Amino acid sequence: MGLVFVRCEAVVQRRGLPGRRAVSADLFRRGGRFILQPRLNSSVLGGDSWLSIVVKRGKTSRWCSDADIAIRSTTSKGKRMAEQFYTVASDSETTGEDKSQLSFPDVAIGIDIGTSKCSVAIWNGHQVELLKNTRNQKGMRSYVMFKDDTLSAGVTGGAAQESAHEERDILSGSAIFNMKRLIGRMDTDEVVQASKTLPFLVQTLGIGVRPFIAALVNNMWRSTTPEEVLAIFLLELKALVEMHLKHPVRNAVLTIPVAFSRFQQTRIERAFAMAGLHVLRLMPEPTAVALLYAQQQQQLMHDNMGSGIEKIALIFNMGAGYSDAAVAATAGGVSQIRALSGCTVGGEDILQNIMRHVLPNFDSLYDGHTVDRIKSMGLLRIATQDAIHKLANQESVDINIDLGNGQKVSKVLDHSEFEQVNRAIFEKCEKIIIQCLVDAKLEPEDINDVILVGGCSKIPRIRSLVLGLCKKEVSYKNIDALEAAVSGAAMEGAIASGVTDPSGSLDLLTIQATPMNLGIRADGNNFAAIIPRNTTVPARRDMLFTTTHDNQTEALIAVYEGEGEQAEDNHLLGYFKIAGIPPAPKGSVEISVCMDIDASNVLRVFAGVVKPQGPAIPPFIEVRMPTLDDGHGWCGQALAKMYGKTIDLAVLPKKLQP
Amino acid sequence: MSTSTFPIARFVDCAGAHGGRRSHCKVQAVADSGSVSWGKKSDYYKVLSLEHSAAVGTVEIKRAFRRLALRYHPDVCPPSRRAESTELFLELRRAYETLTDPARRIRYEAELRTTEKATAADDEFARDVWEAQLCVLRARSEQRRQRARHRTGHRCD
Numbered sequence: 136m137g138l139v140f141v142r143c144e145a146v147v148q149r150r151g152l153p154g155r156r157a158v159s160a161d162l163f164r165r166g167g168r169f170i171l172q173p174r175l176n177s178s179v180l181g182g183d184s185w186l187s188i189v190v191k192r193g194k195t196s197r198w199c200s201d202a203d204i205a206i207r208s209t210t211s212k213g214k215r216m217a218e219q220f221y222t223v224a225s226d227s228e229t230t231g232e233d234k235s236q237l238s239f240p241d242v243a244i245g246i247d248i249g250t251s252k253c254s255v256a257i258w259n260g261h262q263v264e265l266l267k268n269t270r271n272q273k274g275m276r277s278y279v280m281f282k283d284d285t286l287s288a289g290v291t292g293g294a295a296q297e298s299a300h301e302e303r304d305i306l307s308g309s310a311i312f313n314m315k316r317l318i319g320r321m322d323t324d325e326v327v328q329a330s331k332t333l334p335f336l337v338q339t340l341g342i343g344v345r346p347f348i349a350a351l352v353n354n355m356w357r358s359t360t361p362e363e364v365l366a367i368f369l370l371e372l373k374a375l376v377e378m379h380l381k382h383p384v385r386n387a388v389l390t391i392p393v394a395f396s397r398f399q400q401t402r403i404e405r406a407f408a409m410a411g412l413h414v415l416r417l418m419p420e421p422t423a424v425a426l427l428y429a430q431q432q433q434q435l436m437h438d439n440m441g442s443g444i445e446k447i448a449l450i451f452n453m454g455a456g457y458s459d460a461a462v463a464a465t466a467g468g469v470s471q472i473r474a475l476s477g478c479t480v481g482g483e484d485i486l487q488n489i490m491r492h493v494l495p496n497f498d499s500l501y502d503g504h505t506v507d508r509i510k511s512m513g514l515l516r517i518a519t520q521d522a523i524h525k526l527a528n529q530e531s532v533d534i535n536i537d538l539g540n541g542q543k544v545s546k547v548l549d550h551s552e553f554e555q556v557n558r559a560i561f562e563k564c565e566k567i568i569i570q571c572l573v574d575a576k577l578e579p580e581d582i583n584d585v586i587l588v589g590g591c592s593k594i595p596r597i598r599s600l601v602l603g604l605c606k607k608e609v610s611y612k613n614i615d616a617l618e619a620a621v622s623g624a625a626m627e628g629a630i631a632s633g634v635t636d637p638s639g640s641l642d643l644l645t646i647q648a649t650p651m652n653l654g655i656r657a658d659g660n661n662f663a664a665i666i667p668r669n670t671t672v673p674a675r676r677d678m679l680f681t682t683t684h685d686n687q688t689e690a691l692i693a694v695y696e697g698e699g700e701q702a703e704d705n706h707l708l709g710y711f712k713i714a715g716i717p718p719a720p721k722g723s724v725e726i727s728v729c730m731d732i733d734a735s736n737v738l739r740v741f742a743g744v745v746k747p748q749g750p751a752i753p754p755f756i757e758v759r760m761p762t763l764d765d766g767h768g769w770c771g772q773a774l775a776k777m778y779g780k781t782i783d784l785a786v787l788p789k790k791l792q793p
Numbered sequence: 794m795s796t797s798t799f800p801i802a803r804f805v806d807c808a809g810a811h812g813g814r815r816s817h818c819k820v821q822a823v824a825d826s827g828s829v830s831w832g833k834k835s836d837y838y839k840v841l842s843l844e845h846s847a848a849v850g851t852v853e854i855k856r857a858f859r860r861l862a863l864r865y866h867p868d869v870c871p872p873s874r875r876a877e878s879t880e881l882f883l884e885l886r887r888a889y890e891t892l893t894d895p896a897r898r899i900r901y902e903a904e905l906r907t908t909e910k911a912t913a914a915d916d917e918f919a920r921d922v923w924e925a926q927l928c929v930l931r932a933r934s935e936q937r938r939q940r941a942r943h944r945t946g947h948r949c950d
Contacts (some may be wrong), residue, residue, distance in 0.1 A: 467863075644862060734882075735875070
C-alpha cells in the first residue's frame with residue numbers, strides 16, 4: 136500500500152500532568168494503518184498520549200477523537216524523537232460509522248431518560264452543564280403527545296403552557312409516557328400488566344409478544360411502539376441540544392437502569408438510531424453517579440493534598456420506574472464498581488398502590504378505557520401524586536377529589552398508612568441493597584458514604600431505610616439527587632470522546648461490572664451462570680458442558696440472562712445449535728461454552744466441541760447476543776415443544792480450571 | 794494400564810481448552826508491546842509492576858491495579874487498540890483478582906514457586922510436564938489406595 140503523507144496538528148498530553156499542547160506531525164499511511172510521526176522540532180516524549188489529531192487539508196479538517204496513547208514507541212529513552220512512531224485510528228478500524236467530515240469536536244452528550252422525567256447535559260469545556268428547555272426546566276417530562284397529525288414531546292412541553300394543564304393533557308389518553316418501563320418487554324411481563332391502568336392503551340394477549348400500545352387521537356386508538364415514542368422524544372431532545380451547541384450532535388452516553396436486560400438495551404439503542412443518535416456507551420444509573428463521586432473525591436484530594444485512600448460509596452437510586460443499588464470503590468479517579476443490583480419498582484408502583492388504596496374499586500373502574508373514565512383516572516392520579524409529594528414534608532395529607540359520575544374520594548393519608556400500603560416496595564429496596572453489600576463482601580461499617588439519588592429518594596421512609604441498612608446518620612451531601620446521573624453521563628461522554636481537562640478533572644475511569652448473571656440452560660431446566668453478576672467488564676469466562684444422551688450429535692445452547700435459578704425465570708437472549716458432535720456415550724464429550732463481553736459491552740458466545748479432538752470436529756460457533764427479536768417469550772416454549780430433552784446439555788463436573 | 798492413559802487424556806484436555814480459547818479471542822499477537830511479556834501464563838506480580846514479594850500489601854496491589862487500569866482499560870484506549878487493550882486489561886484483572894484474594898494468592902504463590910523450580914527453558918512445556926507428572930502421581934496414589942482397600946476388603950471377608 137502506498138504512503139499518503141499529510142501534515143497535521145496533534146494535541147498531546149502527559150498523563151497525570153495538566154496542560155495540553157499542539158505539536159505538528161506527519162501522518163502517513165502504511166499497510167492500512169495511519170502512522171503519526173512527530174516532527175523533529177516537536178517535543179514529544181515517550182509517555183505522551185495523543186488526545187486528538189486534526190488533519191487539515193485546505194479548508195476541511197478531520198478530527199480523530201480517540202487517537203490516544205503512544206502505541207509503538209520502540210526506541211529506548213536516549214534515542215532521537217524522529218524514530219518514534221505512533222499508530223492512530225485508521226478509517227476502517229474506528230467505530231464503523233460513517234466518517235463525516237467534522238469540523239467541530241464531536242463530544243458525546245449525556246442523556247438520562249427517566250420513566251417520568253428526562254434531562255440532558257453536555258461538557259462545555261470546563262464543566263458539566265445541564266440544558267434547560269424553553270420553559271426553563273432541567274427535568275423535562277418524558278412523554279409524547281399524539282394530536283391529529285402533530286406530535287409533540289415533553290421536551291418543549293407541547294401546546295400546553297401551564298404545567299397543571301400539561302399534566303391533565305398527558306393523562307387524557309393522547310400521550311404515551313412511561314416508555315422506559317414498556318420498552319423491550321413482553322406482554323406476559325408483570326410491569327406491562329401493571330401498565331394497563333395507564334390512561335393510554337396497553338393491550339396484552341399474554342403469549343410472550345410485544346404489547347399493543349396506542350394513543351387516543353380524535354377518539355380513535357392510534358397504535359405505536361415504545362421505541363417510536365422514545366425516538367420522537369429524542370428527536371426533540373436532540374434539536375434542543377443542537378440549538379444550544381449550534382452544531383449537530385451525533386453521539387450520546389445514556390444512563391439505564393441496572394435491571395435493564397440486554398434485550399432492552401438493544402431496543403433503546405434502536406430508538407436512538409431512529410433519532411439519528413449513536414449510543415457511545417450505556418451506563419447503569421448508579422455507576423454514572425459513582426463517576427461523579429469519583430471526580431469529587433479526586434478534586435478533594437487535590438485540594439487537601441490527601442493520601443488518596445480508597446473510599447467506598449453505596450449508591451441508591453430510585454426513580455419513577457426502577458430502583459438500583461451499587462457499591463463503588465473509588466481512589467485516584469478510578470471508580471471500581473464492586474456490586475450492582477436493581478429491580479423494577481419505583482414511584483409508579485407507589486402511586487398505583489396509593490390509588491388502589493384510596494379507591495378500592497380502582498381496577499374495575501379502568502376497564503374499557505372510555506373517555507370519561509380516563510378523565511376521572513387522570514384526576515385521581517394527579518391528586519394522589521400531589522399527596523405523595525406533600526407527604527415528604529408533612530405528617531399527613533388530605534385527599535379530596537370528585538371523580539365525576541357521583542364518585543368521590545375523601546381520605547386522610549398519614550405516614551404509617553403510606554408505609555403500610557407500600558411495604559412490599561420498601562422490602563424490595565431493602566433486598567437489593569443487602570444483596571449489593573453481600574456481593575461486594577462488605578459490612579455496613581465499610582461504607583464511607585451513602586449517596587441517595589432519584590426522585591423517590593426524597594421519601595422519608597426510603598432515606599431512613601437505606602441509611603439504617605448502612606448504619607449511617609446522614610447521606611452524602613454534595614450530589615444533587617435529580618442531576619447526578621445525567622452529569623455523570625455527560626462526563627463519561629466527554630471522557631469517551633477523548634476530551635481532557637487541563638485541571639485533570641476528566642482523568643477518570645469507571646471499571647464497570649455485569650449487573651446480571653449470564654449463562655446457558657443446562658441440567659434440565661437449570662441455569663448455569665458462566666459469567667456471574669458483578670464480574671468486571673470486559674470479561675471472558677468459559678465452562679465445560681457435556682451431552683445428556685448416548686450418541687447425542689446435537690446440542691442446544693440457549694443463552695439466558697438474569698438472577699433466577701431456573702432458566703425460564705431469566706431473559707432468553709438467543710439460542711443456537713452445535714451439530715456434528717461425534718457419537719459417544721453420554722457424559723464423555725466435552726463442549727466448551729465461552730462468553731465474552733468486550734470493551735463495547737457486546738456479548739459474544741463461542742461454543743464448540745473440545746473433546747474428542749480431530750479433523751472430524753466441527754469448527755467453533757461464534758454468536759453475537761442477543762439474537763432474538765420480538766416474541767422471545769414464545770421461543771423458549773417452542774424449543775421445548777419441538778425438541779424436549781433430546782438436545783440438552785449438562786454441566787461437566789468441574790476439574791480445576793487452569 | 795490406566796496409569797498411562799489418564800495423564801494423557803488430562804493433558805489433551807488441557808491443551809484443547811487452551812487451544813479453543815486461543816482460537817476464539819480474535820486478537821492479534823502483541824509482538825511489540827514492550828518489555829513485559831503478556832503471555833497467557835505471565836507472572837502476576839510483573840503484570841502489576843510490583844516487587845516480587847509477600848510483603849506487597851493489598852493496598853499496593855489495589856493502587857497498582859488502578860494505575861495500570863487508567864492506562865490499559867479499553868475505555869481509555871483508542872478504538873483501533875481496543876481488542877489488544879482488552880486482552881491486557883483481562884490479564885491485569887486476573888492478576889488483581891488473584892492477588893487480592895488471600896486464599897487464591899497463597900495458592901498462586903505456591904504454584905509460582907513450583908514452576909520456578911522446574912527450570913526448563915520453555916515455560917509452557919515445563920508446566921505441562923509438571924502437570925502431567927502430577928497427574929501420574931495422583932493416579933498412582935489413587936490406585937495404591939484402591940489396592941489397599943481391596944486388600945482390607947479381602948481380609949474382612
